[in-house]
Amino acid sequence: MKKQNMFFRMITASLLRRRSRMIVTLLAIMVGATILSGLVTIYYDVPRQMGEQFRSYGANMIFLPSGDSAGITAADTKKAVNVINEKNIVGTAPYKYETVLINERPVIAAATNMSGAKATSPYWYVNGAWPEKNGQILVGKDIAETYGVSVGDEMKLAYAEEDEGVSNENNNAPQNKNELAFTVTGVLDTGGSEENYIFISLEDMASLTEKNTSYDMVELSVSASQDELNDYANKINNSVGSLSARLVKRVTQSETTVLTKLQSLVLIVTIVVLLLTMICVATTMTAVVTERRKEIGLRKALGASNKSIIGGFMGEGMMLGGIGGLLGSVLGYFFAELVSRNVFNSSITFQPLLIPLTLVASVAVTAIACLLPVRSAADVDPALVLKGE
Amino acid sequence: MFFRMLRGAFFRQKGKMLMIAFTIMLGASLATAMLNVMFDVGDKVNQELKAYGANITVKPKNSSIIEEMYDIDESDVKSAHLKEDELGNIKTIFWAFNIVDYTPFIDTRVRIGEDEAKLVGTWFNHHMELATGETLDTGIANLRTWWDLTEGNWLDEQKQGSENEAMVGKLLAEKENLRIGSTITVSTDNGSRQLRVIGIYDAGGDEDDYIYTTLPAAQQLADCSGLISSIEVSALTTPDNELSRKAAKNGPESLSVTDYETWYCTAYVSSICYQIQEVITNSVAAPVRQVAESEGAIMDKTQLLMILITIFSLIGSALGISNLVTASVMERSNEIGLMKAIGAKDSSVLGVVLTEIMLTAVVGGVAGYFAGYGFAQIIGQSVFGSEIEMKLMVVPIVAVLITAVTLAGSLPAIRMLLRLRPAEVLHGR
Numbered sequence A: 001m002k003k004q005n006m007f008f009r010m011i012t013a014s015l016l017r018r019r020s021r022m023i024v025t026l027l028a029i030m031v032g033a034t035i036l037s038g039l040v041t042i043y044y045d046v047p048r049q050m051g052e053q054f055r056s057y058g059a060n061m062i063f064l065p066s067g068d069s070a071g072i073t074a075a076d077t078k079k080a081v082n083v084i085n086e087k088n089i090v091g092t093a094p095y096k097y098e099t100v101l102i103n104e105r106p107v108i109a110a111a112t113n114m115s116g117a118k119a120t121s122p123y124w125y126v127n128g129a130w131p132e133k134n135g136q137i138l139v140g141k142d143i144a145e146t147y148g149v150s151v152g153d154e155m156k157l158a159y160a161e162e163d164e165g166v167s168n169e170n171n172n173a174p175q176n177k178n179e180l181a182f183t184v185t186g187v188l189d190t191g192g193s194e195e196n197y198i199f200i201s202l203e204d205m206a207s208l209t210e211k212n213t214s215y216d217m218v219e220l221s222v223s224a225s226q227d228e229l230n231d232y233a234n235k236i237n238n239s240v241g242s243l244s245a246r247l248v249k250r251v252t253q254s255e256t257t258v259l260t261k262l263q264s265l266v267l268i269v270t271i272v273v274l275l276l277t278m279i280c281v282a283t284t285m286t287a288v289v290t291e292r293r294k295e296i297g298l299r300k301a302l303g304a305s306n307k308s309i310i311g312g313f314m315g316e317g318m319m320l321g322g323i324g325g326l327l328g329s330v331l332g333y334f335f336a337e338l339v340s341r342n343v344f345n346s347s348i349t350f351q352p353l354l355i356p357l358t359l360v361a362s363v364a365v366t367a368i369a370c371l372l373p374v375r376s377a378a379d380v381d382p383a384l385v386l387k388g389e
Numbered sequence B: 001m002f003f004r005m006l007r008g009a010f011f012r013q014k015g016k017m018l019m020i021a022f023t024i025m026l027g028a029s030l031a032t033a034m035l036n037v038m039f040d041v042g043d044k045v046n047q048e049l050k051a052y053g054a055n056i057t058v059k060p061k062n063s064s065i066i067e068e069m070y071d072i073d074e075s076d077v078k079s080a081h082l083k084e085d086e087l088g089n090i091k092t093i094f095w096a097f098n099i100v101d102y103t104p105f106i107d108t109r110v111r112i113g114e115d116e117a118k119l120v121g122t123w124f125n126h127h128m129e130l131a132t133g134e135t136l137d138t139g140i141a142n143l144r145t146w147w148d149l150t151e152g153n154w155l156d157e158q159k160q161g162s163e164n165e166a167m168v169g170k171l172l173a174e175k176e177n178l179r180i181g182s183t184i185t186v187s188t189d190n191g192s193r194q195l196r197v198i199g200i201y202d203a204g205g206d207e208d209d210y211i212y213t214t215l216p217a218a219q220q221l222a223d224c225s226g227l228i229s230s231i232e233v234s235a236l237t238t239p240d241n242e243l244s245r246k247a248a249k250n251g252p253e254s255l256s257v258t259d260y261e262t263w264y265c266t267a268y269v270s271s272i273c274y275q276i277q278e279v280i281t282n283s284v285a286a287p288v289r290q291v292a293e294s295e296g297a298i299m300d301k302t303q304l305l306m307i308l309i310t311i312f313s314l315i316g317s318a319l320g321i322s323n324l325v326t327a328s329v330m331e332r333s334n335e336i337g338l339m340k341a342i343g344a345k346d347s348s349v350l351g352v353v354l355t356e357i358m359l360t361a362v363v364g365g366v367a368g369y370f371a372g373y374g375f376a377q378i379i380g381q382s383v384f385g386s387e388i389e390m391k392l393m394v395v396p397i398v399a400v401l402i403t404a405v406t407l408a409g410s411l412p413a414i415r416m417l418l419r420l421r422p423a424e425v426l427h428g429r
Helices: A002-017 A017-058 A074-083 A114-120 A141-147 A202-209 A225-241 A248-292 A293-301 A306-346 A354-378 A381-389 B001-014 B012-053 B065-070 B072-080 B084-092 B171-176 B215-222 B242-250 B259-263 B269-279 B291-330 B335-339 B347-385 B394-419 B422-427
Strands: A061-065 A089-102 A105-112 A125-127 A136-140 A155-159 A178-187 A196-203 A217-222 A243-247 B054-059 B099-112 B115-122 B126-129 B135-138 B148-152 B166-167 B183-188 B191-202 B212-216 B228-236 B283-289
Touching: A002 B099, A017 A155, A017 A248, A017 A306, A017 A354, A017 B291, A061 A225, A074 A089, A074 A217, A074 A225, A074 A243, A074 B269, A089 A202, A105 A114, A105 A202, A114 A217, A114 B115, A136 A141, A136 A155, A141 A178, A155 A196, A155 A202, A178 A202, A225 A243, A225 A248, A243 A248, A248 A306, A248 A354, A248 B012, A248 B291, A248 B347, A293 A306, A293 A354, A293 A381, A306 A354, A306 B191, A306 B291, B001 B347, B012 B099, B012 B291, B012 B347, B012 B394, B054 B269, B054 B335, B084 B099, B084 B228, B084 B269, B099 B135, B099 B148, B099 B215, B115 B171, B115 B215, B166 B171, B191 B215, B212 B215, B228 B269, B242 B269, B259 B269, B269 B283, B283 B291, B291 B347, B291 B394, B335 B347, B335 B394, B335 B422, B347 B394
Parallel strands: A105 A196, A136 A178, B115 B212, B166 B191
Antiparallel strands: A061 A217, A061 A243, A089 A105, A089 A155, A089 A217, A125 A178, A136 A196, A155 A178, B054 B228, B054 B283, B099 B115, B099 B183, B099 B228, B126 B135, B148 B191, B166 B212, B183 B191
16 A cells, blocks of 8 residues: 555646656657547548548439339338438439420420439539529530520420420320420530430429329439448348439449449558657657666666556556546547538548557557666666666 | 768767667657658548549530430431541640540440330440550549449450440349340340340449440440440549639630640649540530549548648657757766866867767658658558659758757757856766
């Protein structure tokens, strides 16, 4: 009991008496611990945060009517979407394609939910504004050029019921033709086939075709890895029979490739930075111990055993390591949060497991850094050290 | 005397000086590695993003949408094509170096027995000898990295008789019951051809219903020798900014002369498109927004992420170094006290200690630069499988950083020691 008291008194006294030096050491350990916990937090969060950025490539999952069903109903879509964790869904856009006539020439009109389309296809560049209410449409760039329409113009779309497909222009002898006028609010520029379409709202499509529309396809943008997406797709295919979920391979595959590279970049950088800061902490500790050779000599001269000297120094170092690690793990979280706010404009996920990990790591590093110089210092002859040689 | 003192310090305190040099070396190597990776990460990620395929498509100017969608005016089709012999020109534009891959396409509808299918002629692994003396191997093997070959191999264009071979999409192969080695007879109004299936791919999209074959075979079937219908170009680009948006919106003619020059000489996707249009007659080059736009966003984010990580690790290593320097200066209170007691002026004490530390820093910094070079290459090879380009700019940055950090670490400690009274220090208080 008494011995233990003495041990703690010696540790606290030496920490307090040599305040400035201890602060310097503590600072070194803290910086190391901050970098450790900060970078590891970023490493774990990079796939999630970057994954969200990758959603600007657009839909990575589509629902198609399976086998014999003619279309996808809104109810089935809802059922299928519910399978996916709501938090991960960036956007859902159902599409219904119909051929409509502009001046008797066939054009493909895509009916969709505009806010959904905006979320699933963030790369669409709309010259003008997105339609906000019914009666407004978005026109593909090629169509706008062909028909000479621009933002604000009015456009008449006609729908003629046809049994045959769309490919025959001569077959324009419609029985019941339904014509409605729309205002063009924006011209769509994508560099892809969407430039050949006209986008209208689902309600407008219903009133134009006078049919209750089911969807031809649903586009989903889900922030998840390829494996998770595969899981979702399998679950949906098993539980909702009338539609089949498919991954857009081009997007998912490429995203996996690039994300893996990015994550391993952060991992390697973390390892390199960590290694170097650990060595830095170790050298600082070594310097601190080495300059206390006199003290060691004195204690030995007073009859302390090598064991108790090593124990004392290790206790001191580990205490510093613990305090530094604790402070560092808190600071590291703020460091990661700062990076995340600046780069991704969103906050970082807190990893509670990292606090004990950082603590253990910093205590271990300081202990190892102390052990080597203390052991060699404990072996010295007290007479020589005290004499100043 | 000054030099003797310096020499003395280095030889007597070999261990301590080595330790300081070592810490400075670590800090310098960290700074070098991180800065080099940071400056190169944009290019590297840009290369990786090429996995998403082409970011520019080139089409004939007067390809009316109706023709394209419904194939009505078969007789009139030739007017809306690009010339095959102009393809080499793409590698002569100002930003030729940034063109990573490109490949032409010609497509036509063919009959397979009773059924119809789309047949596409293209390059697979085309070898080009450019006028500049360079060579380029390009083709869809590079532009369709997401294709999974379920059976067989990629078509090898260099092989004899490759014009009678084809790759078939998964869905079409199922429908027509095709396997590797089976022969399909495809016919158009212009003749027919027998193609041997050597690969079946899963593209996860419309292409699963197509047949891909060599350019000459498709041109013969479409009766369009020497003509192509579109070109896909994969180029390394700079993310869009205000200037490039203005140019894209109002046309390059609307820019002032200096703006125009800046725009033309920057690798914006719009300026590369413009330059391609200049060398391919009758063409319209347009960015594929899905790819071009997202590339910019992701590159910006990655770069910013790396910059912040770099800054923080630089701060970390700076603190580490200055810490150690402070510690090593502080413990020399005895020596400094003695120097002052025998009459050394403050400035000469400062001179000796600083020169000592700075010499150590230079040694550590130079060693650290080369160690950092090694670290950067390890990162480059293990992550991207390619070398990280060493930027000369890093050298002065690291030099300034190390000097500043060492000075910042030693000056306050020295000033504190100078304020001490020699008698007290020597007495051991």
